[in-house]
Amino acid sequence: MAATVHAVLTIALRDLRQRVRDRSAIILAVVAPFALAYLFSVMLPGGSAAFHTSYAVVDLDGGPVARSLVNGPLAALKEAGVADVTAMADEAEARAKVEDGAMAAAIVIPAGFSDAVGAGRAAELKVIGGADATLAAGVARSVLKGFASGVESVQVSIATVLVSSGAAPDPALIARLSGEALAVPDPIILADDRTADRVASNMTFYAASMAVLFVFFAAQFGVTSLLAERRAGTLARMLAAPISPQTVLAGKVLVSIVLGVVSMGIVALGTSLLIGARWGDPVAVAALIVTTVLAASGIALLVVGFAKNEDQAGGLTAIVAMTLAVLGGSFFPMSQAPEGLAQLSLFTPHAWFLRGVNDLASGAGVEAVVSSLAVLTAIGLGSGGLGLLRARSVVLAR
Numbered sequence: 511m512a513a514t515v516h517a518v519l520t521i522a523l524r525d526l527r528q529r530v531r532d533r534s535a536i537i538l539a540v541v542a543p544f545a546l547a548y549l550f551s552v553m554l555p556g557g558s559a560a561f562h563t564s565y566a567v568v569d570l571d572g573g574p575v576a577r578s579l580v581n582g583p584l585a586a587l588k589e590a591g592v593a594d595v596t597a598m599a600d601e602a603e604a605r606a607k608v609e610d611g612a613m614a615a616a617i618v619i620p621a622g623f624s625d626a627v628g629a630g631r632a633a634e635l636k637v638i639g640g641a642d643a644t645l646a647a648g649v650a651r652s653v654l655k656g657f658a659s660g661v662e663s664v665q666v667s668i669a670t671v672l673v674s675s676g677a678a679p680d681p682a683l684i685a686r687l688s689g690e691a692l693a694v695p696d697p698i699i700l701a702d703d704r705t706a707d708r709v710a711s712n713m714t715f716y717a718a719s720m721a722v723l724f725v726f727f728a729a730q731f732g733v734t735s736l737l738a739e740r741r742a743g744t745l746a747r748m749l750a751a752p753i754s755p756q757t758v759l760a761g762k763v764l765v766s767i768v769l770g771v772v773s774m775g776i777v778a779l780g781t782s783l784l785i786g787a788r789w790g791d792p793v794a795v796a797a798l799i800v801t802t803v804l805a806a807s808g809i810a811l812l813v814v815g816f817a818k819n820e821d822q823a824g825g826l827t828a829i830v831a832m833t834l835a836v837l838g839g840s841f842f843p844m845s846q847a848p849e850g851l852a853q854l855s856l857f858t859p860h861a862w863f864l865r866g867v868n869d870l871a872s873g874a875g876v877e878a879v880v881s882s883l884a885v886l887t888a889i890g891l892g893s894g895g896l897g898l899l900r901a902r903s904v905v906l907a908r
Contacts, residue, residue: 519761521762522764522765525732525761532731538727538728539727539731539773543720543724543777544776544780544781547716547719547721547777547781548781550720563593563646563649564594564595564613564646565584565593565594565596566596566607566615567584567596567617568600568601568603569619571621571622571623571624572624575623580597583654593614593649601616601618601636604618614640614646614647615638615639615640617654618635618636635654637654711787711871713781714781714789715867717777717778717787718778718787718863719835721777721778722835722838722840722864723831723835725803725806728766728806729767730824731766732764733765733823736758737817737818737820762901766807770803790873791873793876795870797883798870798882798883801886801890802862807890808889808890808892811897811900812896813897814900815903837851837861838861839864862886866882
């Protein structure tokens with residue numbers, strides 16, 4: 511037993527020394543995932559970023575209904591932190607601010623607005639939206655439509671009361687009463703609360719997605735050396751010694767696991783220190799990394815079992831790695847994917863690793879990622895078991 515362990519470690523250490531001297535391995539295992547994580551996180555917007563905009567408000571009316579709009583819905587946007595609302599004197603100034611990008615949109619309340627509302631005439635509100643701020647302009651329109659609906663409901667109610675009491679529906683009285691009614695606080699207050707955020711930050715998501723993508727390339731280096739050594743004849747010389755095929759395979763798989771753990775570990779630590787990624791509980795992250803590497807090594811071993819040489823193995827590994835990355839959500843969060851693709855992603859180790867990272871984003875510990883750890887371990891053992899059967903035929907076909 512001791513001799514077998516010594517042989518496994520000897521094979522693994524020899525291969526590791528070769529890989530350390532191989533610059534391509536370092537680039538694929540460490541440099542590429544770190545660089546792409548940074549680029550993706552900077553270039554692509556985060557899906558959970560809070561919406562915030564800025565509005566210019568021009569009140570040319572000053573009447574009671576206009577004041578109700580300014581002091582009601584528009585003031586509420588500012589209090590909620592949704593928008594900065596700035597009063598301006600005239601429409602030309604507001605339009606200039608929108609055109610130069612200082613404001614996302616402008617809301618203009620024309621003179622005579624309150625009188626028109628009170629008289630039941632058509633009343634106009636104007637939204638000037640910036641060319642690059644369609645969402646901000648859309649939000650402004652929605653707020654104004656909601657206000658208009660509220661004004662109409664109040665007017666109808668007041669007019670109904672006046673008519674039923676025998677009083678003439680005086681437009682000035684309706685306008686004044688409408689303004690006073692709209693200024694009264696809502697009797698029902700909507701409390702907005704939410705559960706803990708279980709979505710990793712933009713920086714963390716791309717750090718994790720690139721780490722799990724490139725761990726497949728790191729894991730392949732150990733097992734693809736089987737094919738290289740068979741071609742060079744060194745595999746036959748190893749097996750001529752009292753070393754079993756299982757010992758050789760164990761040494762190669764150990765190299766894959768070590769390279770994968772080092773690759774993901776460096777990416778996790780580097781992105782935490784240098785670009786602000788927040789991976790969560792170190793113990794839980796370490797467990798996720800180990801089980802993910804186990805899954806990647808098992809899949810890489812299975813792929814090698816179907817390859818005829820190391821070049822073909824590298825090509826097949828790249829195809830499998832990229833396919834699983836797309837299906838598993840390494841390039842975009844699965845929350846943005848169609849339902850069918852989201853379900854299909856559950857067959858990939860990428861999805862379970864990223865799900866675990868998201869679970870840790872809320873500050874949870876190992877208990878939050880038990881399901882991810884179990885699935886990743888099952889993928890690793892299942893694919894690794896099949897891979898060992900295939901790879902053993904590679905060793906024996908010397």
